[in-house]
Structure formats: structure tokens, C-alpha cells
Amino acid sequence: MSQKSEYCLYYWPNLPGRGEFIRLALEYSGADYVDICRLPEKKADQTVSMQNILKDEAIFPVHFAPPILEHKGKYISQSACILHYLGSRLNLAGKSEEDQTVCLQFQLCIADLANETHNTHHPISTALYYEDQRKEAVDATTSFLTHRLDKWLSYFNKAYVLKRSHYLLGETVSYPDLSLFQAWHGLLYAFPKAMKLREGKFPQIESLVSKLLKDERLLQYWNSSRRIPFNTSGIFRYYKELDRSI
Amino acid sequence: MSQKSEYCLYYWPNLPGRGEFIRLALEYSGADYVDICRLPEKKADQTVSMQNILKDEAIFPVHFAPPILEHKGKYISQSACILHYLGSRLNLAGKSEEDQTVCLQFQLCIADLANETHNTHHPISTALYYEDQRKEAVDATTSFLTHRLDKWLSYFNKAYVLKRSHYLLGETVSYPDLSLFQAWHGLLYAFPKAMKLREGKFPQIESLVSKLLKDERLLQYWNSSRRIPFNTSGIFRYYKELDRSI
Structure with a gap:
């Protein structure tokens, strides 16, 4: 994605689900992020980029399901893993x-x-x-x-x-x-x-x-x-x- | 626990369950550990120390369920969290x-x-x-x-x-x-x-x-x-x- 935001979140656009745990961390800390599948584009296209990541076998590691976070050209999935990654970067996981x-x-x-x-x-x-x-x-x-x-x-x-x-x-x-x-x-x-x-x-x-x-x-x-x-x-x-x- | 081993594992003694994921990491890397509940003591007492950790509200954070790992006087639970902690210490999580x-x-x-x-x-x-x-x-x-x-x-x-x-x-x-x-x-x-x-x-x-x-x-x-x-x-x-x- 050629987004200008630091973080991109890929998740289903119509439900809070596990994506909401990630959204709350990003929102609370005021992070610079885009909720890709909720961008005001043609509705039918909203989840195409997410589905493409899930299908892409050239990405290591492959991803099983959303939420997926994109940061610095890399993708991470599994909510707790994403939050662990974000924790130290957004000052949301203490100091040690x-x-x-x-x-x-x-x-x-x-x-x-x-x-x-x-x-x-x-x-x-x-x-x-x-x-x-x-x-x-x-x-x-x-x-x-x-x-x-x-x-x-x-x-x-x-x-x-x-x-x-x-x-x-x-x-x-x-x-x-x-x-x-x-x-x-x-x-x-x-x-x-x-x-x-x-x-x-x-x-x-x-x-x-x-x-x-x-x-x-x-x-x-x-x-x-x-x-x-x-x-x-x-x-x-x-x-x-x-x-x-x- | 006054064990002399570096790591102590607390898990049910009669089933592989989620404890086996931890055992395999410890065993494969040749770590110095004790499988506390499987020590050859009186059978009835085997899980007492584990139950005590689960009940102990003075331990931060409290623990919900085994497996629990003890290392340097601290306790960690949740299998994936334990493995993440062990990964860098046992050379089982790459280099970066x-x-x-x-x-x-x-x-x-x-x-x-x-x-x-x-x-x-x-x-x-x-x-x-x-x-x-x-x-x-x-x-x-x-x-x-x-x-x-x-x-x-x-x-x-x-x-x-x-x-x-x-x-x-x-x-x-x-x-x-x-x-x-x-x-x-x-x-x-x-x-x-x-x-x-x-x-x-x-x-x-x-x-x-x-x-x-x-x-x-x-x-x-x-x-x-x-x-x-x-x-x-x-x-x-x-x-x-x-x-x-x-």
C-alpha cells in the first residue's frame, strides 16, 4: 500500500470484533493510522486489499486472518501479537x-x-x-x-x-x-x-x-x-x- | 520455590495439553528445568504448589491457569507468552x-x-x-x-x-x-x-x-x-x- 500514514490496519469494516482491540490502542495513543477497509471508497472494493494480503503467498509469514497491521512495509497478524508489537512503540506496555x-x-x-x-x-x-x-x-x-x-x-x-x-x-x-x-x-x-x-x-x-x-x-x-x-x-x-x- | 534449576514448570502431571508446548522448548534446547508437578513426591501433593500459585493474590499478575513458568523468582502464564519469553533466552526465536x-x-x-x-x-x-x-x-x-x-x-x-x-x-x-x-x-x-x-x-x-x-x-x-x-x-x-x- 502506498499510504502515507505510519500504520495501516486491515480488518472487516462492519464489525468491532478483534480489530477493535487494535483500533482502541491506536486511537487512545493518537497514532497516525488508516483503517484501510473503512476508507470511503467503493463499498465492494473495501476489503480487496485485505483479501489480497491473506492470499499473497510471497509475504512471509503468510497470514491466516485479520486483523492485520502494516508498519514499515511489513505485515503482522494475530491481535495479541499486533498489540505486543504496538505496545512498546505507542507507550502502551510499561517500561520494562x-x-x-x-x-x-x-x-x-x-x-x-x-x-x-x-x-x-x-x-x-x-x-x-x-x-x-x-x-x-x-x-x-x-x-x-x-x-x-x-x-x-x-x-x-x-x-x-x-x-x-x-x-x-x-x-x-x-x-x-x-x-x-x-x-x-x-x-x-x-x-x-x-x-x-x-x-x-x-x-x-x-x-x-x-x-x-x-x-x-x-x-x-x-x-x-x-x-x-x-x-x-x-x-x-x-x-x-x-x-x-x- | 527453593528449586535449584533455572526454570520451573507447573502443569498438570497426567496430560500433555498446553504444557507440552513448553516442555518441548525446554527439552529441545537442553534447558535446566524441573517439571514440578511430576516430581516423584506423594501423588496427592503433586499439584499443591501449582494450585497455591493460582490462588495467591499477592503475586502480580495473578494467574488464571497453568502452564506457569517460574524464572528468577517471577511467574509467567499463558503458553504463547511463556514461549515468547523463553524464545530469546533459549535461542528458539531467531535473532531479531x-x-x-x-x-x-x-x-x-x-x-x-x-x-x-x-x-x-x-x-x-x-x-x-x-x-x-x-x-x-x-x-x-x-x-x-x-x-x-x-x-x-x-x-x-x-x-x-x-x-x-x-x-x-x-x-x-x-x-x-x-x-x-x-x-x-x-x-x-x-x-x-x-x-x-x-x-x-x-x-x-x-x-x-x-x-x-x-x-x-x-x-x-x-x-x-x-x-x-x-x-x-x-x-x-x-x-x-x-x-x-x-
Whole structure:
């Protein structure tokens, strides 16, 4: 791509998905980036450049799926890997190798939660429509809300207790803070009844979220058309029959 | 822990699981490590030290699940994060930041394949027994073998073509080579009929696997009692009804 921005992001243009974790890091830090597939060109062409990267066998390493980040003529995929790469460059991963390791480890937990959440509406196969696995989705969701949601949220909440700070690393924001912010909103969107039952139970996460919502740049992004609202694509989806008071 | 070895690994003692990706990196490089939960102590006590780390809220960051690596008094969890940390220390991640990024990205793809494989036998919930989701497991496996297995294997195979080498990075072995070696054997174990149909179709992967099996240290480990054979725990499991010629 002959873009003039420092970073180019390639991701599906109509859903927040895993691309949103990358967008939040770029937006929060005010990075110079272009969201390639959302450029105001002919709609049909929007994802052509992304599909071309995925098909291009001359690129090393080949890429399996978006999001893909382009920087200095190189491509990187896998959300946590992209964030690890961006972390040190955007001042979003603390100051030491130890901080970077903490961030990556925490991000991979958020990725696991995202996978488990996706599994609630697609337990049998990502190759099938939701409508074709509706019954199983109810079972998977019931089990997720009963056995996993509190386990994950307690874990994330605990991680913030030790530093006695709003942020995972203490004084400054790191990329997992921003991803947890997104995941929390995703859970509120997907499971309003279950999350209502949990109101006030994870005060550290709630405090992180309110603190970040006061950040001027993040708030501006949050309210802009650049941010794609949650919908029935991607990880965090709302389906009435999966919204259960458990 | 007052161990004298440089690295301590904490993982379930009776299954290869995600711990095996770490063991292979440590074993291949001849690292000085102890597999704590497999020390010949009273069986009931084997996992106590691991459970204590998971419960310890004074450790920053808290840990969600094993494998956990202890090094220089610090703990790290999440397999790909541990391998990224070990990669530069054990000479298993090339020589540059670019090499390290390629390794992490590739490892996260292997982790995705591992998750999808786990989902074939536990589509509804990890909190339920396999026996309680048997019908759904058949559906999930059918879909995995039909839509995902070739996609993943083609992807991994392609990644090795460009370097015209046995190894992902070219001349030297990196940790994703070892993890792919394990995943390939796991797939052969879990889905012998499906993998039989694919014999010879992914020559780069097969060539990597044969090459690594000629490595003296790896072969010695492979044939030792330190290596836990695949079984009906962990990621790659054999269930007759999931072994399908698809």
C-alpha cells in the first residue's frame, strides 16, 4: 500500500470484533493510522486489499486472518501479537520487559474470554450460521454464564487490586486496559440481564472503565463514527434467547 | 520455590495439553528445568504448589491457569507468552525482533488450532464431561474436519514454503516448529482416519516433523518417560466416534 500514514490496519469494516482491540490502542495513543477497509471508497472494493494480503503467498509469514497491521512495509497478524508489537512503540506496555510480559499474558486471557464468548453463539462451528446452532448456543451460554463469566471477571478484577490503581501496570494505561474496557462493554451488550446481576461486583473493572471514559481522546473516538457499535457480527453479539438472568 | 534449576514448570502431571508446548522448548534446547508437578513426591501433593500459585493474590499478575513458568523468582502464564519469553533466552526465536514477532504470530495460530481441536470434544462447555456433550461433539468434529482442518494445515504448510527450509525461520529451529510438531502428532492421534486421507498433502509439515525426529536430544525425550503420551485428557483426544473419514 502506498499510504502515507505510519500504520495501516486491515480488518472487516462492519464489525468491532478483534480489530477493535487494535483500533482502541491506536486511537487512545493518537497514532497516525488508516483503517484501510473503512476508507470511503467503493463499498465492494473495501476489503480487496485485505483479501489480497491473506492470499499473497510471497509475504512471509503468510497470514491466516485479520486483523492485520502494516508498519514499515511489513505485515503482522494475530491481535495479541499486533498489540505486543504496538505496545512498546505507542507507550502502551510499561517500561520494562517484565511490564511487556505482564501485558501480553493479560491480553491472552482477554483473548481467551473473547473466544469463549464467541463460542456461546457458535458452539458447533464458525462455518455455520447462528440460526443453525441455536439450541446448542442456549446450552453453551447457560454454561458460560454459570461457570465461566464470574471466574473471568473475578480474575481480571483481582489483577487490578494489587497495584491499587485504575490501571493494570499502575500509573499508566497499557493496551490490556483498553482491551478489557472493550470486553466489558461487549459483555454488557451481549448479556445485559446477566451483567445487571453482577453490577457492583467487580469494582476494579468498573473503576477502570469509568476512568477511561473520562479520557478526552478516547471519549471523542467512542462518540465518533470511527467506532463501530456492537452488533450481531463479531465476538460480542446480542441474541434475545441468550440474554439470561444467570 | 527453593528449586535449584533455572526454570520451573507447573502443569498438570497426567496430560500433555498446553504444557507440552513448553516442555518441548525446554527439552529441545537442553534447558535446566524441573517439571514440578511430576516430581516423584506423594501423588496427592503433586499439584499443591501449582494450585497455591493460582490462588495467591499477592503475586502480580495473578494467574488464571497453568502452564506457569517460574524464572528468577517471577511467574509467567499463558503458553504463547511463556514461549515468547523463553524464545530469546533459549535461542528458539531467531535473532531479531522481526523473527520474534513471526514466532509469536505463528504460535498464536497454533494456539487457535489447539482451541478449535479442544472444541471438537467440548463444544458446549469445558465445565461438562465429554460424555454429556457427545452428540454435539460429533457435529462439531464433522464441521472441524470439513471446514477447518485443511485450512489450518494448508496455512501452516505454506508458511514453510517461502524459506525453502525445514524450519519456519529458515536455518534454525524456533519454538513454533516444536509446537507444530506436537500439534501434528496430536492430530494424528485424535483423528487417524481423517489424517490418513491427508497423508502426503502437507509435505512441508511432514518434512519438519521427520527432520525434528532425527534430532538426538528431542528423540531421547520423545522416547523417555518424561514425555506424556496423548490420552483422553487435554487438547488432542481420541474418541472412536469422533474418528471420521472426512
